[in-house]
Amino acid sequence: MKEKITVVKVGGAVVEDEARLSRLLSDFSAIEGRKVLVHGGGRRATAVASRLGIESKMVNGRRITDRDMLEVVTMVYGGLVNKNLVARLQANGVDAIGLTGADIDVIRSHKRPVKDVDYGFVGDVDRVDGHKLRTLIEAGITPVMAPLTHDGNGNILNTNADTIAAETAKALAEHYDVTLIFSFEKKGVLSNPDDEDSVIPLITRADFERYVADGTVVGGMLPKLENAFEAISAGVSRVNITLATAIDGRHGTMITE
Numbered sequence: 614m615k616e617k618i619t620v621v622k623v624g625g626a627v628v629e630d631e632a633r634l635s636r637l638l639s640d641f642s643a644i645e646g647r648k649v650l651v652h653g654g655g656r657r658a659t660a661v662a663s664r665l666g667i668e669s670k671m672v673n674g675r676r677i678t679d680r681d682m683l684e685v686v687t688m689v690y691g692g693l694v695n696k697n698l699v700a701r702l703q704a705n706g707v708d709a710i711g712l713t714g715a716d717i718d719v720i721r722s723h724k725r726p727v728k729d730v731d732y733g734f735v736g737d738v739d740r741v742d743g744h745k746l747r748t749l750i751e752a753g754i755t756p757v758m759a760p761l762t763h764d765g766n767g768n769i770l771n772t773n774a775d776t777i778a779a780e781t782a783k784a785l786a787e788h789y790d791v792t793l794i795f796s797f798e799k800k801g802v803l804s805n806p807d808d809e810d811s812v813i814p815l816i817t818r819a820d821f822e823r824y825v826a827d828g829t830v831v832g833g834m835l836p837k838l839e840n841a842f843e844a845i846s847a848g849v850s851r852v853n854i855t856l857a858t859a860i861d862g863r864h865g866t867m868i869t870e
């Protein structure tokens with residue numbers, strides 16, 4: 614039987630909400646056994662960019678990343694957000710290490726080809742090095758992964774944090790029984806965006822396609838669900854989308870083929 618591991622993704626709204634972030638970090642720290650934290654920080658990047666006079670533009674839940682924006686996201690995700698999370702986990706007794714995809718060459722990507730939209734310096738993941746991650750994990754270290762990847766030619770690329778979480782979970786599934794939890798500021802995937810309690814407990818790919826077609830699922834929920842289904846079909850055992858203060862696997866939306 615494979616050893617269990619939990620991959621938790623924390624989104625940008627929670628990073629900005631001190632009470633929720635603090636609870637999430639303490640619940641994450643209390644998870645027994647192997648674990649990995651993947652963080653976003655989109656809202657912080659938008660705020661810092663705005664202070665620098667750089668406007669943010671999102672298409673289908675992904676950020677258009679020109680050269681100036683790439684500098685902002687590299688600073689915000691790779692520095693500010695990542696290092697603060699690592700320090701706070703250390704304070705909780707978790708021996709965390711912060712990683713971008715360039716660190717120990719853990720996530721390679723290529724610049725997303727221009728089709729209908731030119732996303733700029735946005736990376737589509739080619740591979741996550743599960744073996745290197747496992748070396749750290751087996752040494753008792755908890756990786757904290759930023760939403761940045763690299764192309765092997767010296768370029769950092771911006772990659773959606775939900776994609777980092779799903780790709781990391783997939784790479785770990787070779788060695789571990791993986792639970793992937795997308796934690797965010799809502800109770801789960803909602804059937805009525807105006808009703809915070811309308812959580813869909815179980816969602817299939819067919820349901821998802823229906824919800825996209827009728828406009829129930831939009832914006833940042835699109836990459837989250839696309840990545841959730843990608844993970845479940847690639848051997849991740851459990852995928853859960855839930856409130857950041859309810860990461861015990863008994864709340865929110867579960868994903869099934």
Ligand SMILES: Nc1ncnc2c1ncn2[C@@H]1O[C@H](COP(=O)(O)OP(=O)(O)O)[C@@H](O)[C@H]1O
Nearest residue numbers: 624625626653797801802803829830831833834
């Ligand atoms: N059906 C839905 N249920 C829940 N959230 C939805 C839904 N459709 C769109 N959303 C939006 O998706 C957002 C989550 O995506 P995003 O902001 O990218 O989160 P994160 O930063 O945590 O990845 C929610 O805040 C909500 O506004």
Ligand SMILES: CC(=O)N[C@@H](CCC(=O)OP(=O)(O)O)C(=O)O
Nearest residue numbers: 625653654655675676772773774
């Ligand atoms: C390409 C792309 O969209 N990258 C994301 C990475 C951060 C992210 O995903 O943060 P959240 O989880 O907080 O949304 C962005 O820059 O917004």
